[in-house]
Structure formats: C-alpha cells, structure tokens
Amino acid sequence: MDEIHSTLFDDLADSMGELGQANREFAMSFPGDRPDRQPIHTVYGGAQLFSSKTTAKLGQLALASLNRYAPDATTFAAALGLPTDGDLATQVYERVRARLETEPVEDFRIDFEDGFGVRPDPEEDATAVRAARELAVGMREGTLPPFVGIRIKPLNDEMRRRSIRTLDVFVRSLLDAAGKLPDNFVVTLPKVPIPEQVTALVNAFEHLEHKLGLPDRSLRLELMIELTQSLLDARGYCVLPRLAKAAEGRCVAAHFGTYDYTASCGITAAHQRMDHPACDFALHWMKVAFAGTGIWLSDGATNVMPVGPHAGKPESLTAEQERENRQVVHDAWRLAAKHIRHSLENAFYQGWDLHPAQLPVRYGMTYAFFLEGFEAAAERLANFVEKAAQATLVGEVFDDAATGQGLLNYFLRGLNCGAVSMAELGVTGLSVEEIRTRSFARILRGRGAVG
Incomplete structure (x- = not known):
C-alpha cells in the first residue's frame, strides 16, 4: 500500500495554533471534578449555640432518634420507603449506625445569617469571638468534623458592614486562639445576585490574609444561589459563571437555597418544597453552569423536622403518645428520603440537614442509593x-x-x-x-x- 501523506494540518498552522490556544483556555475553565472528598451534607446551626462539642452532641441525638424510632433494620427501611426484605436493609442500617457512632457530621456551618438573626452589634461581636474560640478548642481536641465554616450575612446595602465586621472579628479571634485555620475552612456567602458582592468578599479575604499573615488564597468561599437574579441578570445574561469568575479560584461550592429561591419566585409557603419544578429548573441551571468547573453543588434542606408532638422520654408518655411521635417522625423521614433521592437522581450528591434526627435519613438514603445498584x-x-x-x-x-x-x-x-x-x-x-x-x-x- 502506498504511503499516505497529508499536509493540511501544517498548511493551517495559524488556524490550528489559535485552536490549540482556545482548547487550552477551555480546559482551564473546565478542569473536571476535583478528586477531593466532597461532604454529603452540610449541617447548619446558629452561631449562638455552637461549641466544640456540637457535632458530638448531634451524633448522640441522631443515635438516640434512631434507637427510639427505628431500633432495627426492618423498621428503618420501612420508614424510609426502602425494601424491607433482602440484605439491603441490613447493610444500610449497620452502616448508618456505624457512621453515627464514628463521624456523624461531615460538614458544619456556624451560621450568622438566618440561624442567628439580626441582633445588636455588641451581641454579634461577642458571639463571633466566642464561636471562634470554641472552634479553636475543637481544633485542639480533635472534635471538629472534616469540613467546617461560617455563614456570614449577605453583602447587600443593609447588611454589608455587619457581614464584613463579623468575618473580621471571627477570623481574627480564631487566629488569636488557634494560630491557624482549621482544615477545609470555608466562608458561605448568602443571597448573591451580582458578581460585585463576590469581588468584595475576595478583596476582604486578600486583606485579611495579608494583614494576619495567612497563606495566600487560604480563605475560600461558597456561593448560595437563593434568588432568581442569581440566575439571570437585568440584561438577560446568565449570572452564575460571572459569580464563579469573580471568586478568582476561591469558590469551593455553590449551594441552593430552596426556600428563599421559591419565595423569590412568588411561590406561597404551603407549596415551597425541594422537589418543586421551580427548584428543578434552578438546580439544572446550576448544573449546566458549573459542570466540569470543579465547583461542588449542593441541594437544600427538607424543612419538615422529625420531631414528635409529645415531649418527654418514652417512659413518661402513654403508648398512644409514643405511637403518635413515631408516626410523625417516620412521616418526616419518608419526606426527607424522597427529597434526598430526588437530589441524588439529579446528580446533587450533597444537601443540607437542620436537625440531628435528619442525619439517619441522610446517610440511609445515600447509602441505599449506591448499594441498591x-x-x-x-x-x-x-x-x-x-x-x-x-x-x-x-x-x-x-x-x-x-x-x-x-x-x-x-x-x-x-x-x-x-x-x-x-x-x-x-x-x-x-x-x-x-x-x-x-x-x-x-x-x-x-x-x-x-x-
């Protein structure tokens, strides 16, 4: 066979050179998923309640809920809507119990926004100092989860001064007490409609790093997508890539705020839920905008808490009261299980938990999702x-x-x-x-x- 020759590529040297540069720029913008471990949930708690023992306490409460309302694999599987026969129920239950005993919380966010509320400046200052010192104690004692951070207030006109002040007070107090940041520390920025707010936070990070002697780029951020304007700006352009670009490589994740987003869509409270079509639209928009960038994505939280109507230990309640408690908890578990599966099926492998009794469901449904197939x-x-x-x-x-x-x-x-x-x-x-x-x-x- 005669040797085949082609000079077309060389003849197009200029064009191919431009293409090569474009390909390299594309690869830099979309490097693919990071190999790092991504937490499967973020637990939010008010800053006023945080202590170095918070995550251990959450684990104890989660185990107590599991023992009380699902003392065996069959009961747990039935409550979550999983098959009760076969090995799956036992596998899931044993792994959930082991996780709650060893590492009940993967990621915790000390919340200065909705979970804390608007308080006098001296009170928020004092809370920031105390929470930072508690975080330092957790670092020394090894009681922190693998991922941890704070959520500041929005950087809108009403809250920007308070938000930046809390960031400053917290980081300074933490470094005074611990001398360094904990591993996988992140600052969550809520309700972000414009890239200029991200730029402002990055500028604050750079200033703190320089002034406090932190390594460059050691402060990282998460974006919260909670407004319709976070998706589409006044000119009709997609905002999400611009938010990520404004972070200058510091954006670790983007979290969806289910209830603020549905409220911004005008959806009434009775119909605000994680699997609402409006949420699916926003989540898929996030997926399209951030896929391949290395930015982790997280869904929101189920806001129906697995808490029975009758307070007290089982021995202090009547059999009927305990039955009613169990039914309410199981109903809430089943709803959370439905929401978590919906997230997983749409490739959102992280979500929020707001109550310790939600932790068994988070692990149970995630484990079942991967074990059943x-x-x-x-x-x-x-x-x-x-x-x-x-x-x-x-x-x-x-x-x-x-x-x-x-x-x-x-x-x-x-x-x-x-x-x-x-x-x-x-x-x-x-x-x-x-x-x-x-x-x-x-x-x-x-x-x-x-x-």
Whole structure:
C-alpha cells in the first residue's frame, strides 16, 4: 500500500495554533471534578449555640432518634420507603449506625445569617469571638468534623458592614486562639445576585490574609444561589459563571437555597418544597453552569423536622403518645428520603440537614442509593473493561465508551460517601491504583485498550 501523506494540518498552522490556544483556555475553565472528598451534607446551626462539642452532641441525638424510632433494620427501611426484605436493609442500617457512632457530621456551618438573626452589634461581636474560640478548642481536641465554616450575612446595602465586621472579628479571634485555620475552612456567602458582592468578599479575604499573615488564597468561599437574579441578570445574561469568575479560584461550592429561591419566585409557603419544578429548573441551571468547573453543588434542606408532638422520654408518655411521635417522625423521614433521592437522581450528591434526627435519613438514603445498584453496575463495568471498551450488552443495557466514565463516577461517589469500601470495589475488576486515577480513559490506556 502506498504511503499516505497529508499536509493540511501544517498548511493551517495559524488556524490550528489559535485552536490549540482556545482548547487550552477551555480546559482551564473546565478542569473536571476535583478528586477531593466532597461532604454529603452540610449541617447548619446558629452561631449562638455552637461549641466544640456540637457535632458530638448531634451524633448522640441522631443515635438516640434512631434507637427510639427505628431500633432495627426492618423498621428503618420501612420508614424510609426502602425494601424491607433482602440484605439491603441490613447493610444500610449497620452502616448508618456505624457512621453515627464514628463521624456523624461531615460538614458544619456556624451560621450568622438566618440561624442567628439580626441582633445588636455588641451581641454579634461577642458571639463571633466566642464561636471562634470554641472552634479553636475543637481544633485542639480533635472534635471538629472534616469540613467546617461560617455563614456570614449577605453583602447587600443593609447588611454589608455587619457581614464584613463579623468575618473580621471571627477570623481574627480564631487566629488569636488557634494560630491557624482549621482544615477545609470555608466562608458561605448568602443571597448573591451580582458578581460585585463576590469581588468584595475576595478583596476582604486578600486583606485579611495579608494583614494576619495567612497563606495566600487560604480563605475560600461558597456561593448560595437563593434568588432568581442569581440566575439571570437585568440584561438577560446568565449570572452564575460571572459569580464563579469573580471568586478568582476561591469558590469551593455553590449551594441552593430552596426556600428563599421559591419565595423569590412568588411561590406561597404551603407549596415551597425541594422537589418543586421551580427548584428543578434552578438546580439544572446550576448544573449546566458549573459542570466540569470543579465547583461542588449542593441541594437544600427538607424543612419538615422529625420531631414528635409529645415531649418527654418514652417512659413518661402513654403508648398512644409514643405511637403518635413515631408516626410523625417516620412521616418526616419518608419526606426527607424522597427529597434526598430526588437530589441524588439529579446528580446533587450533597444537601443540607437542620436537625440531628435528619442525619439517619441522610446517610440511609445515600447509602441505599449506591448499594441498591452496586452488583449490576459492577457487572457492567467489569464486563466493559474486559471487552476493552467495545460496545457491550449486559442484560438489556447497552454500554458504549460514553458509559464507562459514568459507571466509574458511580463507584467513586459511593466510595466518597462511605457507602462502599475500596476493598468492595474489587468486584469491578479494577485495581486500587486504577480506581484512584478517577479516569476511565486513563484506565483503558493503562491496559493498552486505546492509543
């Protein structure tokens, strides 16, 4: 066969050079998901209530709720709407209990906004100092969750001075008491309609870092998407990419504020819920704007609390009162379970929890989501890798090369949240080293399946 020659690429050197630059700029803007662990929830609590023992106390209360209202796997599965027969119920229950005993809270936000309210300046100052000192105690005693931070007030005209003052007082007090920031510390900025507010917070970060001797870019932020104007500006342009750009690489995550957003849409309180179509619209807009950027996404919270109408320990209540309590708690659990599954099915792997009795549901539904399809997905991935990425048919499911990364992402998310262990992923046919690459294409290249 005669040798084939082509000079077209070289003939288009200028054009190809411009294309190469554009491709590199695109890759910088969309680097893909970060390999870091993402928490599956953020627990919010008023700053006035925070102490170094808060997360341990939340775990104790969560376990007490589980013991009281779901003392066995069957009861728990039924309350969440999961199958009560088979191994899934037992697997989920045992892993939830173990998590509540060892690491009940993954991420906690000390709240100076809605959870704290508007108070006199001296009171908020004093609370910021006290909360910062408690955080420092938690750092020394090892009682903090893996992720922690504060939510300041909005940077609108009414609150901007108070918001920046609280940030300043808190960070200074924390450094005075601890000498450094805790791991994975973040500042949450609520109700952000314009990028100029993000720029102002970044400027405040830079000033604090310089003045207090913090490493550059050590202060990071989260955006809260809670207003219709956070999606679309007065000119009809999408605001979200501009908010992220204004953060100058400091934006860790974007969190959706269910109830402020639905209120900004004019939806009445009785119909404000996490799975409202208005929320789905905003969440998918967030997904489109931030996909591939490395910015984590979080859904909001179920606002129906799993708290029975009758206060007191079981022994102080009548059987009917305890039955009514259990029914109310189970109804709230079932609603939260529905909302969490809705989030997970739409690739929102993080949400908010507002009460310790919500923690069993958060872990239970997240674990169930990844465990219930584990065997089928493992078979698909193992078969697909074995066939070196050729299109394959497993049962009624057709897989091609585009599916490989999606299957791998499923297992990576399950590993991230603790639903499965690295050892359990061995059934996929992948080695620990291959799984840690987080890239299906790299796995295939390593096996010589693709050039």
